[in-house]
Amino acid sequence: MxxxxxxxxxxxxxxxxxxxxxxxxxxxxxxxxxxxxxxxxxxxxLENYATILTDPSWYSGYINSLIYVLLNTVISVSIALPAAYAFSRYRFLGDKHLFFWLLSNRMAPPAVFALPFFQLYSSIGLFDTHLAVALAHTLFNVPLAVWILEGFMSSVPREIDETAQIDGYSFPRFFTKIFAPMIASGIGVTAFFCFMFSWVELLLARTLTSVSAKPISAIMTRTVSASGLDWGVLAAAGTLTIIPGMLVIYFVRNHIARGFAMGRV
Amino acid sequence: MSVAKRNYPKAWLLVLPVVLMVAFNAVIPLMTVVNYSVQDTFGNNQFFWVGLEWFEEVLRSGRFGDALGRQLLFTTLVLLIEIPLGLMIALGLPKSGWRASSYMMLLALPLLIPWNVVGTIWQIFGRVDIGLAGSAINAVGIDYNYTQDALDAWITVIAMDVWHWTSLVALLCYSGLKSVPEVYYQAAAIDGASRWAIFRYVQLPRLRQVLIIAFLLRFMDSFMIYTEPFVVTGGGPGNATTFLSIDLVKLALGQFDLGQAAAMSLIYFLIVLLVCWLFYTIMSVGDSQPDTRQ
Structure with a gap:
């Protein structure tokens, strides 16, 4: 071979x-x-799994994580859609600089922002809410979403827009009825990446929560106790965090390669 | 080809939500950091101006230089291993069918595991007492213990990063390879091209773009790495695996040395931006050369 x-x-x-x-x-x-x-x-x-699935302070971590990840995905994709359309279709004042400024945020080390984020979200009263983490994760997910969607949208010929305009479609109707279905797989791939990067991040999620929105990854550090580490429960908790990711991969398995190419993730 | 982009100042309205959101998340915290970096405090929320003292202190202290050195070594090693390995994996993947999508799913698996769980997995895998790899290596007669030996800790952290991120390079290259039209291969076969010639003249030119992206992404993300090595080694033994982000969090949240941490943050961020900008410029110079393809 x-x-x-x-x-x-x-x-x-x-x-x-x-x-x-x-x-x-x-x-x-x-x-x-x-x-x-x-x-x-x-x-x-199955003792280790029973420990996690019967104790609310354990399994609420999964629910918290899923809530802020989904919230973040929805926010990121919905505000990135119009922006990506503008970047792919129009020239306007400062468009290139703006695009690179957005991307430069993808390069900001989260460690740099941990403390200021804590202060910012505390001061507006969002500390320890799902919304705080969802908003904080838009720091790297929104630039990414704009980048991926712009790639998909630019592959749709601009003639389509003009034909629709001549046919009397208003912009919102054109966007929802014609344009969005044409880039549906792009929206799917974008959502996949937003989900992925929000799901795997720990530093910001941990900094912005204390009790009621604490993510599972932060709760896992609890297994350290006076009697040493509870390895079995730690391993079970880790295994459970892999499952949502696997489900998501399964649904996009045939689009991953295309998504990577189009989206220049 | 296609209709040219239209000048349309009102497009700003479409971009506005994104700009506001990112400005809220990026500009306000960045200003906070800048604010801290030029002030000092004795507590009681009383701050006074110290100018560039913190920056001088960070740059003069050996601590930042050491962490930066470790960071650069780590990033270089990771790039040297992951880019060629990912490319070679992509070249060997089946082109379509259920085997291709199974490979996609298996390769994407490490990418979707939360980063601290990645650390946990490798901790469990590498430990001498309960880990498969740790005990196997010792059983063969090699003395290995990542919690005590700096070299072993480095090997573990690098192996973990290769495990975690090579898939990203492989998937990117694979998607680039799929964009090579079948007729190119047929033409190459008629010419009797060798495997190497096919790679060099048919596949590699198409992979240029994705390789640039893979390189930039791996550079950025490995330069910011925090969670995974922190869980596995905690930055140790000693300071052996204390990379920039780990050092920064120690300084800011551990010692609460805000001024110094802020100055370090800014230098750190500037280095990432500068290197990305340099690579981007160098690589896009090549782009403007006349294209030999159609």
Missing amino acids: KFRKILPRAHVIFILLPVYWLVNMSFKSNQEILSTLSLWPQDFT
Whole structure:
């Protein structure tokens, strides 16, 4: 077998090994984890998952994360749509500078913004709400959404717009009835990336919440207790965070490659 | 080709929501940072002007230089491994069918795992007592312990980043490869081109754009890396894996040294912007050369 056919397989195995170990560990009791090293659970248990799924202070973390991620996706895509249309169709004062200014925010290290964000959102009374995290994540998701959508929109010929105008379509009707369906896959891909980057981010989400909107990733640090780390529960919590991502990938699996190319993510 | 872009000043109205949102999130915090960077306080919310003292202090102290050095080494290593590896993986992927979409799903898997969980996964995987990799490596007779040995910690953090992000490069390159029309390959086959010649003259020119994007994205994101190494090594052993963001958070939220942290933030942000701008300019100079393709 040729090297170039083997490499993707080898890399996939490399990707799956640590994940397999995490899942394997999530079905073991803490004692088993610490006493023996085995490739599959000797004493199969769902105890760790039961701990998480029956304790509101655990599972509310998943709900909180999903709420702010979805909120962020909706906000990012809906305000990016008109902006991307403007960038792809019109020339206006400062358009190029504006585009690069937007993109430069994708380059801002979140660590730089953690403290000022905390102060900003505290001062407007949004600290510890889902909305605060959703708005904060627009810092990197809105520029990204504009960038991806602009790519998709520019691939639709401009003649379509003019023909619709001649046919007497008003702009809002043209946009919702004709244009949006034409770039539907682009909107899907954009939503996918907004979901992805909001879901994986921890630093800002943790800084902006304390109790009622705390994300699951921050709650996971709770497993450190006086008696040491509860590895089994930690592994189960980690496994559960992989599931939403896998579901989302499954739905966009045939669009990922195209999305990457069009969207220049 | 297509109708030219129309001059339309009112397009500003369409852009306005985005501008307001980003301004709220970027400009106000940035001004806060600038404000801190030129002031000092003894508490009680009383601030006084110190000019550029904090900047001088950051640049003079060895701490920032050390973290920057580690950051540059990390980013360079990560780019040197991930870009060629991702490209080679993309070249070996099937072009269509269920096998292609299975590969897409498996490759995208690490990209959708929350970053602290990525850290947790590698912590569990690499630990000497309970980790598969950690104990396997020691069983072979190699002394490996990432919590105590700086080199082992580096290897672990780099392996983790390769695990986490090579897929992004591979997916980008794969999408670039899919844009090569089939007739190009047929023409190359008729000419009796070697595999290398096909890669060099048919595939690589089409990959230029995506490679630039892959390079810039990997540069930006590896330069800002915080959560994953923080979970695995906590910046240690000692300061061995304390990269810029980790150092910055230690300074700002740990020691609450706001002035210095703010000055460091600004220098940090400027470095990222400058490097991106440099690469972008250098790479787009190549773009304006006459195109040999149609």
